[in-house]
Amino acid sequence: MSGKPKVGIFGFTGCGGCQLEILDAEDKLVDLASAVDIVHFTEAITEHSDDYEIALVEGSISTNHDVERIKKIGSIAKIIVAIGACACTGGLNCLKNLYGVEKAKELVYGDKKDWIDAIETRPIDEYVKVDYYARGCPPNRFEILQIVKALILGKKPEIPNYPVCVECKRLGNTCVYDLGMTCMGPIARAGCEARCPSNGSGCEACRGVIDEPNVNAQKDLLAERGLTVEDIMEQFNLYNACKKLV
Amino acid sequence: MKEKESKKTIYVPDIAKITRIEEVTPTEKLFNIVFEEPKKQEEFSFKPGQFVELTVFGVGEAPFSITSNPNNKEYFQLCIRNIGNVSGALHRMKEGSKVGIRGPFGNGYFPYEKMKNHNVLIIAGGLGLAPLMSLIRYILDSRDDYKEIMIIYGAVNPASILYKEDIGEWCKRDDIRVCLTVDNPDDKWTGEIGVCTNLIPRVDFPPEDTKVVVCGPPVMYKYVVQELEKKEFAPEDVYLSLERRMECGVGKCNHCHIGNKLSCVDGPVFSLWEIKNLKEAI
Amino acid sequence: MLYKILPRDSYQSFVENLIRNFDFIGPKRKDKATHEFTKITSFGELDLSYKKTTIPPAKQILFPSTEEIVEYRREDNSIEFRPVVEHSLKLLFGVHSCDINAINFLDKVFSTDFSDDNYLSKRRNMVIIGTDCEPRETCFCLAMGKEYVTAGFDLFLSELTNRYFVRVATSQGNKLIEKYASGISSAGEKDFKEYNEKIGDFRKKFKLSPDAKSFYDNFDLIYNDEEFWKKVAKNCFSCGSCCLVCPTCFCFNVRDEIELNLKEGKRIREWDSCMIPEYGLVAGGHNFRPTKENRLKQRYQCKLKTFVDKFNTYACVGCGRCIETCLANISIASDIDSVRKEVTV
Numbered sequence: 001m002s003g004k005p006k007v008g009i010f011g012f013t014g015c016g017g018c019q020l021e022i023l024d025a026e027d028k029l030v031d032l033a034s035a036v037d038i039v040h041f042t043e044a045i046t047e048h049s050d051d052y053e054i055a056l057v058e059g060s061i062s063t064n065h066d067v068e069r070i071k072k073i074g075s076i077a078k079i080i081v082a083i084g085a086c087a088c089t090g091g092l093n094c095l096k097n098l099y100g101v102e103k104a105k106e107l108v109y110g111d112k113k114d115w116i117d118a119i120e121t122r123p124i125d126e127y128v129k130v131d132y133y134a135r136g137c138p139p140n141r142f143e144i145l146q147i148v149k150a151l152i153l154g155k156k157p158e159i160p161n162y163p164v165c166v167e168c169k170r171l172g173n174t175c176v177y178d179l180g181m182t183c184m185g186p187i188a189r190a191g192c193e194a195r196c197p198s199n200g201s202g203c204e205a206c207r208g209v210i211d212e213p214n215v216n217a218q219k220d221l222l223a224e225r226g227l228t229v230e231d232i233m234e235q236f237n238l239y240n241a242c243k244k245l246v
Numbered sequence: 247m248k249e250k251e252s253k254k255t256i257y258v259p260d261i262a263k264i265t266r267i268e269e270v271t272p273t274e275k276l277f278n279i280v281f282e283e284p285k286k287q288e289e290f291s292f293k294p295g296q297f298v299e300l301t302v303f304g305v306g307e308a309p310f311s312i313t314s315n316p317n318n319k320e321y322f323q324l325c326i327r328n329i330g331n332v333s334g335a336l337h338r339m340k341e342g343s344k345v346g347i348r349g350p351f352g353n354g355y356f357p358y359e360k361m362k363n364h365n366v367l368i369i370a371g372g373l374g375l376a377p378l379m380s381l382i383r384y385i386l387d388s389r390d391d392y393k394e395i396m397i398i399y400g401a402v403n404p405a406s407i408l409y410k411e412d413i414g415e416w417c418k419r420d421d422i423r424v425c426l427t428v429d430n431p432d433d434k435w436t437g438e439i440g441v442c443t444n445l446i447p448r449v450d451f452p453p454e455d456t457k458v459v460v461c462g463p464p465v466m467y468k469y470v471v472q473e474l475e476k477k478e479f480a481p482e483d484v485y486l487s488l489e490r491r492m493e494c495g496v497g498k499c500n501h502c503h504i505g506n507k508l509s510c511v512d513g514p515v516f517s518l519w520e521i522k523n524l525k526e527a528i
Numbered sequence: 529m530l531y532k533i534l535p536r537d538s539y540q541s542f543v544e545n546l547i548r549n550f551d552f553i554g555p556k557r558k559d560k561a562t563h564e565f566t567k568i569t570s571f572g573e574l575d576l577s578y579k580k581t582t583i584p585p586a587k588q589i590l591f592p593s594t595e596e597i598v599e600y601r602r603e604d605n606s607i608e609f610r611p612v613v614e615h616s617l618k619l620l621f622g623v624h625s626c627d628i629n630a631i632n633f634l635d636k637v638f639s640t641d642f643s644d645d646n647y648l649s650k651r652r653n654m655v656i657i658g659t660d661c662e663p664r665e666t667c668f669c670l671a672m673g674k675e676y677v678t679a680g681f682d683l684f685l686s687e688l689t690n691r692y693f694v695r696v697a698t699s700q701g702n703k704l705i706e707k708y709a710s711g712i713s714s715a716g717e718k719d720f721k722e723y724n725e726k727i728g729d730f731r732k733k734f735k736l737s738p739d740a741k742s743f744y745d746n747f748d749l750i751y752n753d754e755e756f757w758k759k760v761a762k763n764c765f766s767c768g769s770c771c772l773v774c775p776t777c778f779c780f781n782v783r784d785e786i787e788l789n790l791k792e793g794k795r796i797r798e799w800d801s802c803m804i805p806e807y808g809l810v811a812g813g814h815n816f817r818p819t820k821e822n823r824l825k826q827r828y829q830c831k832l833k834t835f836v837d838k839f840n841t842y843a844c845v846g847c848g849r850c851i852e853t854c855l856a857n858i859s860i861a862s863d864i865d866s867v868r869k870e871v872t873v
Contacts, residue, residue, distance in 0.1 A: 031788035149788055154338060155305045155331040158783060162768060162804045169772035169853075170593035170799055172583045177855060178561035186765040186855055210766075212805060214820070217763040217856050255611040255645040257597045257795065303600065303607050304786040304793050308811070330811030344607045346600075464814050491810045493782045496642040499797070500779040501807065505829070506837040511641050525751060525829065526816065 005152065008040035008052035010073060012059025012066050013093055013121065016042075018084035019058055021138045032145060035152055053078045054151060056134075056144070060086040060093045062121040074128030081147055082123070082130045085137035089208040090242035092137070093121040098241055123242055132157050135207035136192050137239065143191055160190040161211050164203045167194035176202050182225050184235055187213035206239045215245050256496050259301045259346025260286050265321055267341050271406050273328050274373070275337055276313070278321045279347065292316055294381035295355035295487055295515045299495040300324070300332065301346030302339070308332035309492045309510075311377035312350065316384050325376035325408060351495045354513040356381040356459050356485060365394045365451040369470055371442050371462025375399055375408050377487055377514075378461050382412075389421060396423040396449065400442025400462075403430040442466075446473035453478045459515075461487040467528040471518065481518035488513055488527060529678070530696035531715035534685070538711045539692060543621070544571050545708035550619035550655065553589065555581065565589075565620070576622050579664050580852065584775035585623050586631050590650050591638075591778060591799075597646050598795035612794070615649035624661040625677040626669040626845040630775030631656070632680040636839050637778050646797075655700065658684035660730070666848030668736035668861050674845040675731065686723060693723045738864035740842055743832045746871045756870055757821040760863055763856035764820045768801030770827065770850035770858070776843045777801070802827055828863065 011019055019042060032038075039049040055077035061070055074080065085091035096104045097120050105113035124130060132151075134144045143159075150157035160166075164185035168175065176183045176197050183202030185194070187209045196203050215236075222232045236246040266278035281287040292312055301307045308330060314323035328337040336345075358381060366385065370378050385392055397416065401407045407426070416422045425445045427438035438445065443466070458479055460470050467486060474484055490502035490509040502509035505524035507516070521527040534542065546552055547568055554568040555578040563578035565585040583593075596612045623631075631651075638647040658681045669675040677684070682701030686693040693715060696702045705712055715723075750756055771777040781800040786793035800807060803823050808816035817823050835843040844860065851859045 035788050035790075145788065146785075149786060149790075152790070153304050153335070153786070155335060161806060162801075163765065165765070165767035165769045165855075166772065166799075166801065166804070169583070169769055172564060172588060172593075174559050174562045174582055175853065175855075179559065186767045212766065212820075214763065214765045214856075217765055220763065221855050253611065253613075253645075255597070255613060256642045257646070258609050258611045259598075261607055261609070301609075303602055304784060304790060306784045307782065307795070333811065342605070344605060346607070346609055463812070464816070489810060489812075490816065491808060493780065493797075496644075497640065498638065498642070498644050498778070498780070499782065499800075500802075501800070503830070503834070506834040525748075526822075526826070 004035070004037050005054055006039045006049075006052040007036045007054045007056060007148070008049070008073070008077070009038065009042065009056045010040065010058070010069075011042040012057065012070065012087065012124070013062040014059035014084065014086035014091065016058070017138050018087075021084075021141045022056075022144055024141055032148060036148060050076060052076065054148075055080045056083050057081070057124055058083045058087050060090045060121050061124055061127055062093055062096070062119060063117045064119060065117060067119070067127060070124055070127045079131045079151060080124070080128055081132045081134060081144075082125065083134045083144060084139045085135065085206045085208075085239050087124045088133045088135045089240055090121050090123040091206075091239055094241035095237065096121055098237065121242065133159060135189060137206035140192055162190050163210050164188045164190045164192070164194050164197065166190055167192070168197050171198060173197055176200070177225070182222055182227060182235070184218070186221070187215065187218045204235070204238050208240060209243065209245065213245070219246070257348075257494070259299070259307070259348045262345055262347045264339060264341055264343050264345060267339070270325070270408055270410075273406070274408060275326055275328075277324045277326060277336065278314075279324065279345065280321045281347065282344070288319070290322065290350070292322070292350035293355035294358060294384050295377055296350040296352040297377075297495070297514065298322075298324070298347050298349035299351065299492075300336070302332050302335040303344070303346070305335040306332050307346070307348075309351075309495055311380070311487075311514075313376045313379040314383070315380065315387065317387055325373070325379070327373050348495060351510055352514050353511055354515040356487075356515055357457070358385055361385065361457040362391045363393065365456040366392050366396070367449055367451055367456055367458040368395070368397045369442060369446070369458065369460045369462070370397070370399045371466040371470075372401060372406070373408070374460075374462035374466070374487070378459065379409060379412070381459065386422075393455070394423070394451065395421070396425070396451065398425045398427075398442050398445045398449075400427045400429070400440075400445075403428050404432050404435050441469070443469045443473050446470065446477065449477060453480060453483070456483060458484040459486075460484065464489060464528075471528065474518075481522055484518035485515050486518060486521060486528070487515045488521070490514075530702060531720070532694040532696055532705060533713050533715050533719055534692040534694050534705070534709055535711040536690045536692070538709055540571055542705075542709040543574065546619060546621065546657075546704070547571065549708070551617060552619050552621060553585070554621040555585070568621070574622065576659055578622070579662075582773060582849075582853070584627050584630060584773070584847070584849070585620055586627065586654070586656070587634075587775055589618060589620070590631070590647055590654065591634065593772075594796055594798045595646060596794045597782075597797055600793050600795070602791050611645070613645050613649050615653045617653045617655070618650075619655040619657070621657045622659045623656055623681070625658065626667075626674050626847045627775050628656060628658050628677040628680045629669075629674040630845045630847070632677075633776045633835075633839070633841060633843060633845070634778060635680070640839075655704070656681040657701075660686045660726075663730070663733045663735070664848060665735060666851040666861075667734060667846060668738055668848060669846035670731055670734045671737045671861075672740055672842050672844055672846035674842075675734075676727065686726060688719065688722045688726065691719075693719055736848075736861045738861040739868055740832055740844070740864055742868040743828070743864045744836055746867050747829065747833055749871045750867055751825070753870070754821070756866075757825050760858070760866065761821040761824040764803070764824055764858060765856055766803050766805060766820050766823065767855075768803045769853045769855075770860075771801035771803060772799055773849040773853045775845060775847055775849070776831075779807070802830065824858070828860065831860065832864070
């Protein structure tokens with residue numbers, strides 16, 4: 001990529017927190033703004049443009065309108081980076097699918113349900129080709145910056161495909177299992193600097209799972225620590241219901 | 247106390263300049279490289295089969311085999327396929343750009359001394375010709391020291407054949423036999439079709455008077471070795487260059503280990519006998 | 529080796545002197561489950577009764593999990609690389625025999641073929657004082673021949689009745705004890721006798737006794753038994769924890785980090801593990817160890833065979849950390865036994 005690449009930042013179904021995470025990069029934000037041209041930023045810039053090379057996309061696809069918009073982005077952007085759990089794995093929004101769309105609409109909107117344009121929630125890569133993933137809920141702002149830097153340099157960003165345990169050990173953390181808690185760390189994708197275990201709670205796999213998760217061993221492990229089948233399903237589905245691991 | 251020392255560590259590259267870039271196939275380019283320090287360039291000597299660790303600023307470092315003739319003191323040459331981060335960045339660089347170089351590394355090289363006064367059979371698959379070029383160029387400089395030389399080279403398709411000019415020159419000579427084959431021929435291809443392994447049965451060198459060197463993609467070795475064994479070449483006389491993931495090049499990061507050997511310091515060239523005694527080698 | 533006696537009433541002031549005069553790193557309680565080696569500022573913080581540290585004491589200092597090794601800078605078309613080497617003096621107190629044996633192993637790794645100054649400069653500036661320990665359920669250093677250490681430390685303190693038996697391995701250690709301890713005397717016949725008994729009793733306390741020699745002898749024979757290795761690795765998460773907590777594991781990755789201005793950057797090495805799928809992956813896409821059973825087998829080979837051939841020592845000191853950390857309940861000690869049960873030549 002030569003010159004300053006044009007970047008668009010887009011939001012879909014989600015809380016908008018991922019875009020705030022980029023805004024939170026504070027001192028680095030100035031550097032970022034000087035390294036790329038941000039032409040579209042839903043949460044921060046009012047004017048918008050349809051001329052961009054890199055699209056940073058947050059949120060999951062859960063309405064027919066979303067589908068149209070993401071396809072348009074897919075037709076314009078050369079590189080799409082999915083940002084945050086909702087865009088990468090469908091995130092918490094996928095829990096809706098477990099009820100079935102009609103049932104979920106009824107539970108939330110009652111007799112107004114037919115006004116709602118809702119479909120089964122999906123991560124964005126079910127509609128467009130995603131080049132890179134900045135995973136997590138919230139995503140790691142430094143990782144987003146790493147990816148942007150790598151794209152400027154024309155290199156493939158190094159995104160971990162190892163589990164959270166690796167980061168815990170590098171940090172010297174006491175295993176949260178030794179502290180009497182449970183954790184999805186052994187199959188959850190790292191890159192968050194083991195944020196939750198470092199702060200005394202188990203990992204919930206908000207960054208999705210590694211390429212080859214040992215799902216059976218994780219089930220055994222949780223069962224061994226006294227979790228019921230329902231509890232185990234809940235742990236697996238919280239951020240990864242769309243993946244249908246269990 | 248973190249010190250920025252002047253004393254170099256094994257991890258600090260020397261600065262070098264890309265003096266020439268030549269596109270040889272749609273995916274491979276040749277890079278001629280010269281050290282910025284004239285003294286370093288003068289001292290830099292290597293053996294066929296050795297490699298360097300090359301840094302592209304901001305991107306990272308990766309190992310590449312040297313393809314030039316060790317007798318060439320003006321520059322050294324790398325043949326690089328656009329396949330990873332570092333190689334991709336290199337492919338976007340221009341002549342005159344600076345890179346970092348550490349090396350040469352590898353104590354296991356193609357044993358040109360042991361080949362003297364013997365027939366030499368060279369088997370290359372794809373990009374595997376690159377490190378072997380260094381050997382071929384070197385032994386052709388003192389052609390009389392060797393008996394017959396036969397080169398078997400297999401490429402995926404005619405467009406991916408490397409060093410076409412050199413191969414053309416060899417074909418004109420009557421003191422080298424060249425057997426070229428491609429997996430996927432185009433309309434114009436009139437030569438051999440198939441993998442290079444298919445050509446080994448034609449080799450008529452007496453096994454007791456022949457040294458064999460092989461370099462190619464990991465999947466090739468098992469089949470080449472089977473064919474060579476049918477010809478009864480002794481495992482001590484067959485040498486293979488083994489590619490592994492390398493991070494440091496100096497025997498520390500351990501990624502390239504094969505049993506109790508490290509490809510970076512003990513190899514990358516091993517005899518087939520050594521390889522037979524290593525698990526997971528081929 | 530010199531053998532000296534430190535009276536119990538001089539012990540605290542000796543340690544306090546060391547705390548005052550050195551960057552003193554020792555075991556301190558971290559939480560209800562573990563201790564960690566960290567900066568100690570007062571005698572009371574030091575807890576030598578520690579049983580478990582997640583990360584071995586010296587590894588994080590000598591070979592940190594993330595370490596800058598080169599910094600670089602670019603101006604127009606000129607680039608510059610500079611080494612980054614850290615070597616401040618540190619005193620490590622309360623290290624157990626197994627962990628000192630592990631340091632001795634790493635010393636060999638980082639000084640063979642090429643000298644790694646990033647490790648060795650820190651090692652040269654490290655004072656090590658060993659202390660004795662009580663075996664845990666998962667300890668098998670005795671079986672690995674690593675329960676006793678004869679080099680690699682400056683002083684080694686063993687507690688006897690009312691006194692400490694001090695082994696002095698270096699002149700630096702001798703200077704420390706002469707300068708900072710009072711009431712030092714040479715060990716006599718009675719001291720040696722009690723010390724000898726103590727070591728003898730210690731050796732009787734181990735519950736695990738895997739036969740590592742039999743693994744070495746039988747490994748080739750079971751190497752191709754896919755069913756066996758599948759069984760052994762069935763629950764493996766490929767999470768790498770066993771390697772990362774291992775005092776002798778030293779594999780690392782190298783990566784570059786660059787500032788957004790694209791002018792300054794650094795080269796970093798960080799702990800890697802042969803259990804992670806990407807470990808054997810090359811740029812062309814070929815993975816030399818694609819399955820978890822390949823990888824676990826390779827780890828055992830590295831621990832129990834490779835370095836016996838190379839350095840004439842196991843790359844396992846029997847500290848048991850990998851057994852304790854493994855959430856899949858994989859135990860190198862019981863797998864050594866499984867190999868022996870499967871084949872015996």
